[in-house]
Amino acid sequence: MLEPSPLALRDARLFGFFHLVFSRFFRRHMGALRVPPWGIPQDPEGRPLIVLANHPSWWDGVAFMLLPVAFFPRRQVFIPMEAAALAKYRFMRRLGVFGIEPGPRGAVAFLRTAKEVVAAPGAMLWMNAPGRFQDVRERPVAIAPGVTRLPEIAPDATVLPLALDYVLWTERRPEMLAAFGPPLRAADLLALDRDAREARIREALTETMDRLAEEAITRDPARFTTLAAGREGMGGIYDLWRRLSAWARGRRFEPRHAHGTKSG
Incomplete structure (x- = not known):
């Protein structure tokens, strides 16, 4: 039996409510959400949008709730998650999260759903490119096999790398740092064979992560735009x-x- 489409399941009002819940949760437990000026994205309006992030922490899920609203308020975000994990948080299906099963059949189903999402006006796909948790210092950055297939299902899309990092500076609570890299055209990626395509995506994400790490090392909040601030x-x-x-x-x-x- 096929799962209902995430487009049909998503409830905009429920998403808005949980955005407030996640925002309050963030402010209670984190120091701040900061983005360097060079890492603020532009919305390629009228084009499908795919955001590919690294995957350093459980907090990535919170970042995926806060950043889309901050930078792409006119779009609806859809996020794939391992089906077994999603089964523990079934309410998240109403927020645009859809399950991914392991194995070849799961990969086919993921691409079918992803194609439906990116084809929908005003929708966008956000996912963790490694497909697993991976420390920000680990190299090479992992790229899950299905990621390289995304340009094939959305050749007119814009692909944005997103670097996420979590650091402890001078305060008790950690900082959530985020930065978007220069956009990639899916059509340009599609012109490459899959091995070269994977290398190009990895290169773009790694460069964005490295640049964000350089900003983090300065420990200087003045180098960032603060999107949300927690308790001090x-x-x-x-x-x-x-x-x-x-x-x-x-x-x-x-x-x-x-x-x-x-x-x-």
Whole structure:
């Protein structure tokens, strides 16, 4: 029995509600979501859009909820997920997430669904190119076999590499860093054989990841645009004491550990 189309299952109002839920969850547990100015994408309006990201963390799923709304508010995002994992979070099918079964039959079904998604006006496909968790420092960057077939089902699409990283700087909570690389034309990828196509996708994603890593090493929030900011400081009794001490001295309370830095 065929699964219902993700286009039919997706509920825009439910997606909007869970976007708020994920946003609040992010602010409770993360320091900030930051994107360098060079990593802000342009929407190739009127063309199918495929975003291919690396896969360093569980938090990638949260990034896939926040970044599409920030940069592509006129589009609906659809995301493939391992079917066994999706079975634990069936509500996510109403958010545009669809299952992928392992094996050749699963690959055929994925490409069929992906083709339906990218052909729909205003829809876009986001996926983790490695097809598995992979540390940001591991090289070469893995490219799942089905990724190289995407230009074949959407030759007029724009393909955007997306680098994701999670770092601890001077505050208690980690930073989520993201950057989009220069767009690739699916037609140009289609002109290559599959081995060369895989190499070109890997090269584009690796270059974007490396450039984002250079920004992360600076530990300078001023080099980024901040899309969302979480709580600052230690919290609890420690920050209460610091707040009272600042008040007693007639000073403004600064919750950040590194007073010389800005949130962006």
